[in-house]
Amino acid sequence: MRLYSAFSEETLRARKLLADWADEGVLTKTQYERLAQETVSDLRTTNIFLRLILFLFTLICVAATAGLFFKVFLSQSSNQTTGIFLLIFAVVCYVAAEIAASQAHLYRYGIEEALVVCSVGFLCGGMQAALFSGRPYSPKPDVIQCVVPTAGLAFSLWIWRRFGLWYAFLAAMIFAVFLSGCWTSSPSAQRVIVGLLYVIGLVCVIAARSGLEHNEDDYAIVEPLLWLGIYLAINLQLSSLSMRAQWLGLGIRSASEFPRSFYWSTWVLIWCLPLVVLARGVRRKDRFVIAAGAMLAILTFVSNKPYLGWPRHTWDPMLLGILLIGTAWLIRSWLARSPGAIRRGFTSARLSGKDKDWMNVGSVAAGLAAPQSLAPTRSAEFRFGGGSSGGGGAGGSF
Amino acid sequence: MTILARLDRWKQEALISPEQHSYLSGLCRREQVSLFLELNILLYAGVLAFVAGLGWTVSTWSQQLGDLLVVAVLSTLLAACFWYCFSRAPAWSFAETPAPTAIFDYVLYLGSLVWGIELAYLENRFHVLSGQWNFHLLATAAFFFFLAYRFDNRCVLSLALSSLAGWFGLTISHLPFHQDTAYRRFALLYCLLVGIGGVLLKQRSLKPHFFGTYLNIVANVLFWALLSGVFNRRGYGIWFLALLIACAGSLAWGLKRREFVFVAYSAVYGYVGVSSILIRGVYDDTVVLGYFVITAVAMLVALILIARRFGRAA
Numbered sequence: 001m002r003l004y005s006a007f008s009e010e011t012l013r014a015r016k017l018l019a020d021w022a023d024e025g026v027l028t029k030t031q032y033e034r035l036a037q038e039t040v041s042d043l044r045t046t047n048i049f050l051r052l053i054l055f056l057f058t059l060i061c062v063a064a065t066a067g068l069f070f071k072v073f074l075s076q077s078s079n080q081t082t083g084i085f086l087l088i089f090a091v092v093c094y095v096a097a098e099i100a101a102s103q104a105h106l107y108r109y110g111i112e113e114a115l116v117v118c119s120v121g122f123l124c125g126g127m128q129a130a131l132f133s134g135r136p137y138s139p140k141p142d143v144i145q146c147v148v149p150t151a152g153l154a155f156s157l158w159i160w161r162r163f164g165l166w167y168a169f170l171a172a173m174i175f176a177v178f179l180s181g182c183w184t185s186s187p188s189a190q191r192v193i194v195g196l197l198y199v200i201g202l203v204c205v206i207a208a209r210s211g212l213e214h215n216e217d218d219y220a221i222v223e224p225l226l227w228l229g230i231y232l233a234i235n236l237q238l239s240s241l242s243m244r245a246q247w248l249g250l251g252i253r254s255a256s257e258f259p260r261s262f263y264w265s266t267w268v269l270i271w272c273l274p275l276v277v278l279a280r281g282v283r284r285k286d287r288f289v290i291a292a293g294a295m296l297a298i299l300t301f302v303s304n305k306p307y308l309g310w311p312r313h314t315w316d317p318m319l320l321g322i323l324l325i326g327t328a329w330l331i332r333s334w335l336a337r338s339p340g341a342i343r344r345g346f347t348s349a350r351l352s353g354k355d356k357d358w359m360n361v362g363s364v365a366a367g368l369a370a371p372q373s374l375a376p377t378r379s380a381e382f383r384f385g386g387g388s389s390g391g392g393g394a395g396g397s398f
Numbered sequence: 399m400t401i402l403a404r405l406d407r408w409k410q411e412a413l414i415s416p417e418q419h420s421y422l423s424g425l426c427r428r429e430q431v432s433l434f435l436e437l438n439i440l441l442y443a444g445v446l447a448f449v450a451g452l453g454w455t456v457s458t459w460s461q462q463l464g465d466l467l468v469v470a471v472l473s474t475l476l477a478a479c480f481w482y483c484f485s486r487a488p489a490w491s492f493a494e495t496p497a498p499t500a501i502f503d504y505v506l507y508l509g510s511l512v513w514g515i516e517l518a519y520l521e522n523r524f525h526v527l528s529g530q531w532n533f534h535l536l537a538t539a540a541f542f543f544f545l546a547y548r549f550d551n552r553c554v555l556s557l558a559l560s561s562l563a564g565w566f567g568l569t570i571s572h573l574p575f576h577q578d579t580a581y582r583r584f585a586l587l588y589c590l591l592v593g594i595g596g597v598l599l600k601q602r603s604l605k606p607h608f609f610g611t612y613l614n615i616v617a618n619v620l621f622w623a624l625l626s627g628v629f630n631r632r633g634y635g636i637w638f639l640a641l642l643i644a645c646a647g648s649l650a651w652g653l654k655r656r657e658f659v660f661v662a663y664s665a666v667y668g669y670v671g672v673s674s675i676l677i678r679g680v681y682d683d684t685v686v687l688g689y690f691v692i693t694a695v696a697m698l699v700a701l702i703l704i705a706r707r708f709g710r711a712a
Contacts, residue, residue: 007399014401021422027414034413038404046705049658053665054705057697064690071684109705111698285431294436298443314455321448325504328440331433332500342430348500351425351432358435360552363503364611366442367556 003101003162008043012107015039023353043107054110062093062118083130090122101163116159120171124152139185146182149175166221173198173229188262195233202226224292227277231296234266234273237303267307270300285345298324401426441504449511456519465523472516479509487549494607495550503551510542510554535565547605555608559615563588578626582637585623589616610657617660620644621667628671641671653708661704669697 018039022032046054066089074082097115100106127148156172159165180193205226209219232239236258258266274297281289301320305312335341335348350356402423409419424430452475460468482505486498497503517534520526527533542558545551566584596612599605624644627637645668652660673693677686 010400014404017401017426026418026422031414035408038408044706047658049662050701050705053662054698054701056666057669057694057701060690061694061698064687064694068684068687068691071687111702285428287431287433287436290433291436291439294440314458315451317447317451317454319451321444321446321451324440324444324447325501326444328437328444329501332437335433345429346431346433348433348437350434351430355432355435359438362439362442363551363553364556364614366446366507367553368560368615 001161002164003098004043004107004164008041008107009164011039011041012043012045015041020353024351042105044105044109045107046109051108051110051113055114056110058111058114059118062114066122079129079133083126083128083133086122086126086129088126090119090126093119093122097163112163113165116163116165116168120152120155120159120168123155124148127151141182141185143182146179149178149182153179160218160222164218166218166225169222170225173201173225188258191233191236191239191266195230198226198229198233202230220286220288223286224277224288227273227289227292227296231270231273231299234269235299235303236263236266237306238299270296270303270307274300282346437500441501442507445504445508445511449508449515452512453515456515460519460523468519469516472512472519476509476512476516479505479512483509483545483549490548492603492605494605497550502549503553506545506549506551507553510545510557513541514538532565535561539565546608550605552608552611555611556615559592559611562592563619582623582627585619589620589623592616592619614659617648617663621648621663625667625671625674628674634675638671638675641668645671653704656708658708665697665701669693 015036018027018032018035021027022029027035066086069089070077070082070085074085077085093115097112097119100109100112100115106112131147132145153172153175156168156175160168160172176197177194179197180190183193184190202223205219205223209223212219274293277289277296278293280286281291281293298320301323305316332348335343335346341347341349405414405419405423405426408414409416414422452472456463456468456472483502486502488495488498517538521531521534539558539561542554542561546555546558566588567581592612593616596609596616599612600609621641621644624637624641628634628641630637645664648660648664652658652662652664673689677689680686680689
């Protein structure tokens with residue numbers, strides 16, 4: 001099923017690790033140069049910036065080509081004809097991506113990625129236009145409408161397995177959300193369906209991961225995505241439209257949108273899930289899963305008060321901040337107190353040069369982002385609004 | 399062949415020492431897992447949440463709490479942060495210096511943000527600067543530059559650069575004449591000032607690792623300013639020429655220094671600028687779409703050639 005051979009991908013992975021170890025000073029320059037000769041992969045890859053712009057220009061090229069084709073040849077055609085040609089475009093894009101990957105050995109190169117993304121878009125657009133154009137809109141669920149999201153889901157999963165692109169799996173998860181809307185109009189039932197679909201996916205991923213030892217890059221991001229998806233499906237305060245509106249102060253009352261027992265069951269679950277995820281992450285020593293667990297825990301703290309219907313206070317973010325800082329500080333101290341600063345295989349020390357790069361980029365971005373919201377407006381009625389102060393930090397209206 | 403098998407072979411062939419083999423195999427088997435990045439993100443999120451809550455509380459409850467209490471709390475927090483930083487900072491050096499403690503950078507960041515809140519509060523309540531917010535921003539920028547260089551902190555450096563940009567922007571808002579043009583000119587002046595400052599500091603080996611931060615900020619501000627000129631209905635020729643020169647410079651720098659983010663800047667900003675000129679006033683969809691097909695293919699070919707020649711190693 002996989003387009004690339006395991007050997008080629010493993011060689012590429014080994015090459016990246018060598019570069020990282022050399023950056024960290026674990027390998028000498030001479031050693032790195034010697035070992036790099038042994039990790040020459042047949043796959044053609046590029047750096048992240050070129051990958052991104054190659055992706056962008058391929059998207060522009062494909063979209064403009066399709067637009068030009070329809071403008072020149074099919075400007076007067078029916079929706080069905082347009083749909084059929086969109087499906088043909090989907091096939092052409094997919095075949096081009098396969099050729100780019102298998103013949104030109106492009107690997108995370110931007111071009112083949114944009115082509116598969118376009119093929120998913122054309123497939124869904126084409127099916128919608130060919131099968132459902134002209135049908136009157138109905139708010140009622142219609143099982144036949146699930147053809148498009150099902151096709152999108154299946155095709156995205158196929159691309160994920162075939163090309164190993166994690167965001168194709170994310171696309172499949174999004175299609176699963178649309179799928180639930182075709183079966184029922186009940187918000188609770190929709191959430192249960194989405195949650196169940198994600199749970200099935202999670203069980204499959206966990207089963208697949210248990211058979212793997214170390215080369216599990218395909219699943220490394222997919223598992224935390226599924227945990228996050230399950231959490232979002234069950235956290236009614238984060239993902240319910242009316243409740244988001246209430247959060248934003250739009251005046252919509254929260255609701256009776258959900259049955260009482262369902263509402264409180266999800267409240268219990270949003271407290272349990274972060275613990276389960278964190279426990280699994282720690283047990284497997286999986287950084288992505290640990291990060292997902294931490295994120296879920298923070299989201300639970302943030303959404304707990306609205307869940308309980310308690311009023312939020314201006315100092316709540318301060319308490320959350322103190323909790324986060326305190327947790328980080330305690331974990332770090334706890335790890336540092338053990339011999340060799342390693343406890344149960346975990347350390348707070350940096351082991352990879354990539355972490356330093358991320359920190360450098362993140363710290364510059366954080367510094368730039370913080371004051372964006374604080375440039376003071378020059379108005380006569382300007383009143384103090386919490387650090388509307390240039391370099392300050394707190395936004396004028398958080 | 400897995401990485402573990404490779405490590406075994408390299409050890410047998412004496413390409414790596416047994417100690418290196420043991421350490422690297424341990425990393426691959428996850429015998430050691432680093433939580434460095436996660437803990438730092440947690441600290442950063444904590445500081446940000448705390449400051450957001452602090453600002454929100456002060457702005458909401460300042461009347462009830464009273465000026466004295468608010469200023470006392472903010473000043474105490476500020477003093478505590480800076481006392482911590484100054485008491486624990488290592489001796490100053492021209493070169494890159496690691497933070498003395500794990501939380502040092504975050505205490506400094508917290509102090510910098512609290513400084514902003516306190517200054518804004520004082521100005522708003524007591525009109526220390528008589529409403530001259532731009533001086534407030536300039537003073538803040540100067541103070542942040544000092545902190546960034548004293549404690550070797552990129553985050554505070556970018557706060558300083560943002561505050562300086564804010565000062566330029568606010569100064570323009572006081573000017574009576576046409577503001578778009580003024581913003582553009584001041585943006586160029588900002589780029590010139592920051593760029594020359596960055597180069598001079600690098601040449602004097604004063605925290606040369608900050609140079610990348612200067613360069614990235616200058617490049618983005620410069621390209622935005624030039625693009626805004628290119629989008630003008632009239633008098634865009636000079637801005638277009640300047641954009642082409644900037645793109646050429648960015649491309650040459652990126653390729654020479656293997657910093658491909660500058661190649662990306664020149665490709666994206668350049669494409670947007672050239673496209674806005676070439677398809678300006680063209681209302682025929684076929685021509686516009688044809689333009690995008692041809693130019694996107696041309697860009698792809700050029701980028702593939704660059705990627706094949708330079709891109710892989712970086």
